[in-house]
Amino acid sequence: MREARTPSVPPATATAPRRRSEPGARTTDRQQPAGPVPHPAALAALQRTAGNAAVTRWVQRQEDTGAREEARRHAIDPTGHGEWGTFRDDMARAGFDDDVTDAAWQLILGGLAEQGQLNDEAMAAHVKRQDQRDHRASNTWYQDLVKLIGAYLKIKTPTLALWSGGRQMSDYALAKGHTPLESTAFGGVVDKLTLTEDWSLKTPMWNVLSKAFVNHAGGAVHIFLRGYDPDSVLIAQEIPQLRVVMALNPAVRLVWHPVYTAADGRPMEITKRLELTTDAHYATRDECVQVLYDYLRLEHDPANDHSRRAHAEMNARLAANGNAP
Incomplete structure (x- = not known):
């Protein structure tokens, strides 16, 4: 996830992001099939840093109608989130590796998309406040985020x-x-x-x-x-x-x-x-x-x-x- 999608690309088409780790490289945007599809570099980074399970959850998220719509849309198209550029630049200034930045952003947005369902489950299944909090905090995206950036x-x-x-x-x-x-x-x-x-x-x-x-x-x-x-x-x-x-x-x-x-x-x-x-x-x-x-x-x-x-x-x-x- 190095750049937001190019304005000239049709809304139904996703763009493969350019890797910032290749200084001076010029990459031609590649057209992908219509509909929500993975960002190859982003998912590769997610797989390297958080593992196959996170990638599997990302793919499953594409058709999850239980997610809050805005959160789901951003999880599917992470570079379309308005704060991606700010996050990317601030992570670079803080000295984070590109792969960590990519994966952390996807894990954050995946967590937001997951959280609505967990909140509903917490209220339906638990009476005690602490039990509700524990269930909401069981978000596997956020847990993977901590494993990634804990240091x-x-x-x-x-x-x-x-x-x-x-x-x-x-x-x-x-x-x-x-x-x-x-x-x-x-x-x-x-x-x-x-x-x-x-x-x-x-x-x-x-x-x-x-x-x-x-x-x-x-x-x-x-x-x-x-x-x-x-x-x-x-x-x-x-x-x-x-x-x-x-x-x-x-x-x-x-x-x-x-x-x-x-x-x-x-x-x-x-x-x-x-x-x-x-x-x-x-x-x-x-x-x-x-x-x-x-x-x-x-x-x-x-x-x-x-x-x-x-x-x-x-x-x-x-x-x-x-x-x-």
Whole structure:
């Protein structure tokens, strides 16, 4: 998948992409039979990197009427997706091999096409939230994606970072010298993409990536918490996976940071005295959440729009647990 199809090619005809790995080569576009057909170079790359099973699923996808139509169309014609060029160029800048780029893109789009059916099955077959999440995360395209790019989720700093409570927490963690998933080689590329407006199709991909990401922990893992939700990916999935890692590697430990966004928009951390500072960390989740909730209950300024959502979610959670406002 080196280029999008040429505008002059009739819509019913697919184009064999030109390989970027052949500098200066000039390749004449070859006409393929009408209808959705494989991109030869793309499928060859998929076979080399993800195996025959992925190629078989790709072929089966051609006639799968259960897939969401837009996702299915992009899985069949990957270079027709509007963000292919951005993905290709960003992967090149990040140093990825052409074959990895081709296969990763096909696996992402195949996963999006697969996910709708898995979401429907999860809701029909499971009552418990975690069972539903596990079924949605069983997407074989996303699993193959992790096998392909897992090494590119390694952190660039001594410490790995996790977060909950809004995307600003990822930027905050990075600024403090830690590496969140979005700042890894592959995570940084995918983080810039929209892929689809349907979050239910792409969220499981991020869940699968995040679970693989925490496996790279080798020391302190810094967790930045602006909001607490026991059903969040952080609490329900990433932390349990980290416990597995910790059992195998005693050097891995969790460092919790309660974060409150001040009226000027700056994230600040909360001390036990309920004061805002640049660094306040705790050894346990319970200590962190208690300090965070105490500050939101007792010190939150109702005029502070930056933390209004965290305050409202905290009140809603306490109310759901039988606590008075």
